Amino acid sequence: MSRTPDLSRAEWVKSSYSEGNGGNCLEWAPAFAASGVVPVRDSKAPHGPALAFETAAWSAFIGGVKDGELSI
Template sequence: MRATEALSTTQWRKSSYSGQEEGEACVEIADGVTGLIPVRDSKTPLAPNLAFTRNAWSTFVGSLKNDSTPTV
């Protein structure tokens, strides 16, 4: 199964750090996609999304928590 096919039926969840009001900055991720962390903008769900490896996502999120520039 191709990744795009898997994402067409996946459940997305909104980041707890995203705004809760309509039109605010909203990041969603999808769980359950083997080997990838899919990420999209909830305001444009049909637009292309990003997919990170688990290691790259962990590095990215860790750098945000530490307020530093990620090195992947």
């Protein structure tokens, strides 16, 4: 069984943490989170690839960012 979601009809939402100057723009498809997957893509390349993370892994990543455990 494939866990790769069909994103052809996904409704994408820009992250509230994305910069408004045209750079570092991340979008995600929240409707998929209930199925255990969080699709993420670069808003500057809407027809490009998307990454799909398990919900728990994505939550851990976001928690690390908020706690300052990760830096660029």
